[in-house]
Amino acid sequence: MRFANRLKAATARNNSLLCVGLDPDIRRFPKHLGSDPSAIVAFNRQIIDATIDLACCYKPNLGFYMAYGAAGLEALAETCTIIDHQVPVLLDAKVGDINTTSEAYARGYFEELDVDAVTAHPYMGLDGIEPFLKYEDRAVFILVKTSNPGSKDVQDLELAGAEARPLYEHVAAQVHEWNARYGNCGLVVGATWPGELAAIRQICPDLPILIPGVGTQGGDLEAAVQAGVDTQGAGILVNSSRGIIYAGNGEDFARAARRAAMALRDRMNAVRTNA
């Protein structure tokens, strides 16, 4: 089954546009879990158990595992095993390299780790992303307009000529073309930019959009959902990491995470219903 269909199935089953970010930082864990990298699996397992009927996707960010070296990567592999394809896993690895290297990464992420999708930088162009796109049942979410303030440094630059549009709109149009060829592209657009998100949705009416940046980063949830949904009121994965996984820090942290996830999911669904 194609990634888009697995995502649609999870969205329908859990009535959810919520992507839960699994970004473990042991320093922020509840004390009773200890401070060893093995705590990551125990932490993630409880978060997953508490949210798997509320999420349409999980998004582990590779950086929070690489921080602990090989032990962290082991914990990531075990986390994927726990999720066991009940909902899709989007590995936020922000890949982007030359072709032969991307082939190696793709073997690691799509075969060894067996995740459903990855995020990718567009700066090196299509040939470095193709080795991932060739896995027909997986997906690649390409960075278009990211949630951070520094996204203006490069992404907002105005292009010359007939284009006369900012770089991120051009990238969105490129991804639209790449998707026409491969059929398994998605986009990444920060919730912090609802105006830009609406423009990008115009350029790519049918592509799934990963929307990080609500919560700690300050994005407006309702505005992002309104600007991002496709004509069916779906097609977005709104990610929250810290706002969910660190909602509590006592022994009942997983219950707190569940409450936070449910509240976010329901707020998003209210926007969809009112639309």
Next chain:
Amino acid sequence: MRFANRLKAATARNNSLLCVGLDPDIRRFPKHLGSDPSAIVAFNRQIIDATIDLACCYKPNLGFYMAYGAAGLEALAETCTIIDHQVPVLLDAKVGDINTTSEAYARGYFEELDVDAVTAHPYMGLDGIEPFLKYEDRAVFILVKTSNPGSKDVQDLELAGAEARPLYEHVAAQVHEWNARYGNCGLVVGATWPGELAAIRQICPDLPILIPGVGTQGGDLEAAVQAGVDTQGAGILVNSSRGIIYAGNGEDFARAARRAAMALRDRMNAVRTNA
């Protein structure tokens, strides 16, 4: 000691602008090493022993380790231990994320793995690169014009306004500014674009430039050295991976690698002498 000084010391000691790419692909290893991920360390150890007096830097590309999951990352850590800071290690990880995530990656790469430098994507802007730049004794090599054909897709786009230059030149100018603030930036420019490399050297007269793309990728070694060197005839790290590490595939593969490394080093030095 700053990275730039460690690099200069290695360049002077080994009379070398050669960066050896450690990109293990077990399928291409000499048969006698076996086909287990543990073969990576045995392979790298022999390549390192055979080239450590000829290289100014080693560049492991993370993708070729991630292909083997946690076992691959263990092999990378052990490879760094073998090199033991005798010459700098530039981890080709092509990082680029939001600030808090980059802090996590930086702990993993600069503290756990303890490499001397990383490569980075510019697409997300300065704030995602700063957590790496804050390690004063490490360096960040930012992608400007990459060696692959697809680099034209985004990097060559012409900017509007007073700029009227391609994106990659703008990025080079940005890196020049970032370096004025932090002092530990470098650039990545493919050997496949000697004209662009010369223009970028004009924009950043003093920054170290990593130059991949000679050998298999077809870059012209002499043209790249000529276009890339700074006014002191140095300041470049010309990378070769497959051309060196797979120069032979028998039991004497390390000797073949040494011969290939020496030939490349000497060809580069001949260009410097004639300049």
